[in-house]
Amino acid sequence: MLEISDLAQQTGLSAHTLRYYEKRGLIKASNRSEAGYRFYTDSDVRRVQFVKAARNAGFSLNDIGQLLSIRVDKHSHSCQEVTDITQKKLLEVNAKMAELQSMQQTLELLLASCCGGPENATHCSIMEALDAGLSRENEN
Amino acid sequence: MLEISDLAQQTGLSAHTLRYYEKRGLIKASNRSEAGYRFYTDSDVRRVQFVKAARNAGFSLNDIGQLLSIRVDKHSHSCQEVTDITQKKLLEVNAKMAELQSMQQTLELLLASCCGGPENATHCSIMEALDAGLSRENEN
DNA sequence: TATAAGCTTAGAGCTAACTCTAAGGTCAAT
DNA sequence: ATTGACCTTAGAGTTAGCTCTAAGCTTATA
Ligand SMILES: [Zn+2]
Ligand SMILES: [Zn+2]
Ligand SMILES: [Zn+2]
Ligand SMILES: [Zn+2]
Numbered sequence: 001m002l003e004i005s006d007l008a009q010q011t012g013l014s015a016h017t018l019r020y021y022e023k024r025g026l027i028k029a030s031n032r033s034e035a036g037y038r039f040y041t042d043s044d045v046r047r048v049q050f051v052k053a054a055r056n057a058g059f060s061l062n063d064i065g066q067l068l069s070i071r072v073d074k075h076s077h078s079c080q081e082v083t084d085i086t087q088k089k090l091l092e093v094n095a096k097m098a099e100l101q102s103m104q105q106t107l108e109l110l111l112a113s114c115c116g117g118p119e120n121a122t123h124c125s126i127m128e129a130l131d132a133g134l135s136r137e138n139e140n
Numbered sequence: 141m142l143e144i145s146d147l148a149q150q151t152g153l154s155a156h157t158l159r160y161y162e163k164r165g166l167i168k169a170s171n172r173s174e175a176g177y178r179f180y181t182d183s184d185v186r187r188v189q190f191v192k193a194a195r196n197a198g199f200s201l202n203d204i205g206q207l208l209s210i211r212v213d214k215h216s217h218s219c220q221e222v223t224d225i226t227q228k229k230l231l232e233v234n235a236k237m238a239e240l241q242s243m244q245q246t247l248e249l250l251l252a253s254c255c256g257g258p259e260n261a262t263h264c265s266i267m268e269a270l271d272a273g274l275s276r277e278n279e280n
Numbered sequence: 281t282a283t284a285a286g287c288t289t290a291g292a293g294c295t296a297a298c299t300c301t302a303a304g305g306t307c308a309a310t
Numbered sequence: 311a312t313t314g315a316c317c318t319t320a321g322a323g324t325t326a327g328c329t330c331t332a333a334g335c336t337t338a339t340a
Pocket of ligand 3: 257
């Protein structure tokens with residue numbers, strides 16, 4: 001039986017975060033001491049590790065809630081439900097990537113155009129480009 | 141002289157957002173009517189467009205505040221200051237991209253491994269992979 | 281037994297960039 | 311003069327995921 005700080009150490013999450021996850025309904029200590037201290041079993045540890053792996057994959061805590069309810073009763077859920085959640089997340093990630101790529105490209109162009117030197121910015125091509133609205137092309 | 145809703149229409153930002161930008165110190169109506177209505181000049185419009193272009197490039201409102209103070213007094217600032225801000229932002233964007241790319245790769249692997257079918261999830265390889273902590277390899 | 285470390289809870293605070301509400305004033309048109 | 315659309319302000323609410331605080335117990339060690 002692990003106390004919360006032991007679990008924190010084993011998972012790399014803070015005790016605060018673990019209590020927060022409990023408040024969110026994601027995890028729960030299997031046992032409590034008479035004084036109310038949380039005690040975690042190996043099964044609890046595995047559940048937390050599942051949550052952590054899902055976080056690394058990019059799932060939101062809400063997504064993870066769904067994945068966890070599938071996990072505890074796999075018989076009542078299908079592979080399709082799991083892929084639906086995963087696919088949806090992939091689409092979100094792809095959308096954000098596209099946004100960031102556009103920023104990246106813009107920033108690289110800006111940097112390539114500016115001398116970056118110590119003289120004053122009256123002629124700065126970055127400022128000019130921003131003044132020109134990034135030379136059209138940006139719908140949205 | 142444009143009223144706030146005219147400026148909103150011209151820039152594609154909401155009047156709420158424009159007032160918010162003013163509260164943040166980014167923009168300001170050059171004039172006010174006797175009743176207190178904001179009136180914007182062409183110069184104000186260009187400033188808002190600068191802000192919008194900078195937002196599109198990924199700059200935060202704080203960054204934009206700095207860029208704007210360079211913009212109004214280019215003689216007292218150098219190209220280097222501008223590139224510093226831009227470079228810093230590019231590094232942030234690159235960091236986020238790396239994070240997202242890792243998620244993307246993970247999600248794609250997960251999707252490739254799962255049948256996605258209607259049968260129950262007792263054998264689901266996505267669930268298994270998450271249970272296995274995404275097969276090690278994820279430092280952090 | 282005293283001290284320190286760690287546990288409990290409810291709830292506030294943080295970040296970023298909006299987004300919206302309430303309560304009221306203004307303006308053009310009917 | 312009365313709609314209705316628009317304007318003003320201060321300030322609260324939203325989102326996600328923590329992060330921290332306060333006030334008070336509990337437990338282990340010296
Ligand atoms: Zn230069
Ligand atoms: Zn320059
Ligand atoms: Zn399957
Ligand atoms: Zn599956």
